Amino acid sequence: MSAKPTPPQTFLTVNDVAETLHKDPKTVRRWINAGKLAAVRLDGSYLIDRKDLDLFLRDRWTGRSALSGDVQ
Numbered sequence: 001m002s003a004k005p006t007p008p009q010t011f012l013t014v015n016d017v018a019e020t021l022h023k024d025p026k027t028v029r030r031w032i033n034a035g036k037l038a039a040v041r042l043d044g045s046y047l048i049d050r051k052d053l054d055l056f057l058r059d060r061w062t063g064r065s066a067l068s069g070d071v072q
Helices: 014-021 025-033 050-060
Strands: 011-013 040-042 045-049
Touching: 011 014, 011 050, 014 025, 014 045, 025 045, 045 050
Parallel strands: none
Antiparallel strands: 011 045, 040 045
């Protein structure tokens, strides 16, 4: 019986993350430098694992919506 292959990791660039979140790439780099967003530096560029981005967003999710009437 052969081992089940692991799916390839999905890495995003700083620009990919910035576009996805509608933020400036400098903001994404600040998150990385501050240790808030995990990234790997390869040949002078940062790569962010999609799973790490999901964790970053989950940690910052408030669960509150301005449309839900929670905001006063």
